[in-house]
Amino acid sequence: MEVPQTKEYLAILVGSNGRVLLRKEPGLIGGLFMRVELPVDKSPESAIVDLVFSESGLKVIVDDVGTGLYFGARGGCGYFVVKLVGSEEAVGLDGFSVGWYSIEEAANLINGLKDEVEFVLEMSVLAVASSIVEKSGAIVDDRFKGVIENSEFESFKEICVDIERIFSGGTGGFWKRGISSDLVVGMLDETQKRITLGEIDSEYEESVLSLISRNSRSKEHERSLIEAISMCSTKAYGFLLCGDYIGYNEAYLSVLKYVEIYDRLYPGEGRARRERGFKGGNGKAKASAEVSRKIGISEDLIRQTILDALRVHVPYRARTTYVSVVDKIIDEVFHNVKCQGVERNRDDLYGFILDMLANDVEAKKIVKSR
Numbered sequence: 001m002e003v004p005q006t007k008e009y010l011a012i013l014v015g016s017n018g019r020v021l022l023r024k025e026p027g028l029i030g031g032l033f034m035r036v037e038l039p040v041d042k043s044p045e046s047a048i049v050d051l052v053f054s055e056s057g058l059k060v061i062v063d064d065v066g067t068g069l070y071f072g073a074r075g076g077c078g079y080f081v082v083k084l085v086g087s088e089e090a091v092g093l094d095g096f097s098v099g100w101y102s103i104e105e106a107a108n109l110i111n112g113l114k115d116e117v118e119f120v121l122e123m124s125v126l127a128v129a130s131s132i133v134e135k136s137g138a139i140v141d142d143r144f145k146g147v148i149e150n151s152e153f154e155s156f157k158e159i160c161v162d163i164e165r166i167f168s169g170g171t172g173g174f175w176k177r178g179i180s181s182d183l184v185v186g187m188l189d190e191t192q193k194r195i196t197l198g199e200i201d202s203e204y205e206e207s208v209l210s211l212i213s214r215n216s217r218s219k220e221h222e223r224s225l226i227e228a229i230s231m232c233s234t235k236a237y238g239f240l241l242c243g244d245y246i247g248y249n250e251a252y253l254s255v256l257k258y259v260e261i262y263d264r265l266y267p268g269e270g271r272a273r274r275e276r277g278f279k280g281g282n283g284k285a286k287a288s289a290e291v292s293r294k295i296g297i298s299e300d301l302i303r304q305t306i307l308d309a310l311r312v313h314v315p316y317r318a319r320t321t322y323v324s325v326v327d328k329i330i331d332e333v334f335h336n337v338k339c340q341g342v343e344r345n346r347d348d349l350y351g352f353i354l355d356m357l358a359n360d361v362e363a364k365k366i367v368k369s370r
Contacts, residue, residue, distance in 0.1 A: 006076035010035035018133045019100035059085040070121045191234040310366045322357040
């Protein structure tokens, strides 16, 4: 494995349950991911292994070397993907200021970093960790282990991604974790609790579904639709776990139906923006919709400008980082966007480009082309 030469290295450690090991508070060197400056008397691999042991008590080995090189407050930073030799339980020992966090929990922690450069670095690394979790197929909860091989489980996993997207409300917290998402798992547990306590019964269900049948956009209608998705997906989940696949398929088809209605009536807008419009009445709702339309046009224009700038600078080096790509094109994008009559803060554009490099299929294809 070729190790990049840089000042610092950090460790990405993903547990078998799909959680990431992070510091509870930023360290003296680096932020929440365990990070070390390279000592003169150690190799990068041995330094990172020793670091993880000293901060967590966990014995690890290097599993992979990151291809990306990021830049933090003190300079360049490479990363290693490490895996456990022993038990994950050791992380709970007293005296260690680290813990296991879901991808969403980790993102919330990183959002609290004050240094913008460190924030960008850690979110970029978290995207790598999220990719590792996705590829591993790790399930946060053991409750699904008995049904993992079933085709019904695969269909439930797919619909849970849509549920996560809807429940994230367009706030940017959508990680495509689906069945492993805190939002989805929390919703299933909370709805099941309400069913057990009798808060959700047949009369309540009929009331909710009657509101949905009106098929008209409003805050109340949207909330009822989300409630129907919650109830039906929780039913599907219960049938799945107990092996009642006839009941599961009926509930699953209901979830599909309500997700389709939701996407048709409330496409692509942030829930918070819609609620502001509904609260102010039809006039404000129309004004909000017009603003949303203009924002969509502007973002399409910005996206195309970024793609054009990325193509101009092809090819990119194999080990180039997202940050270095953004630094190369940001001035050009800022100027071209302004010339097209769209006013955007330079820092906003910087973040927009970083997000595209991490999530936009076409942008990633351009950068990876040789």
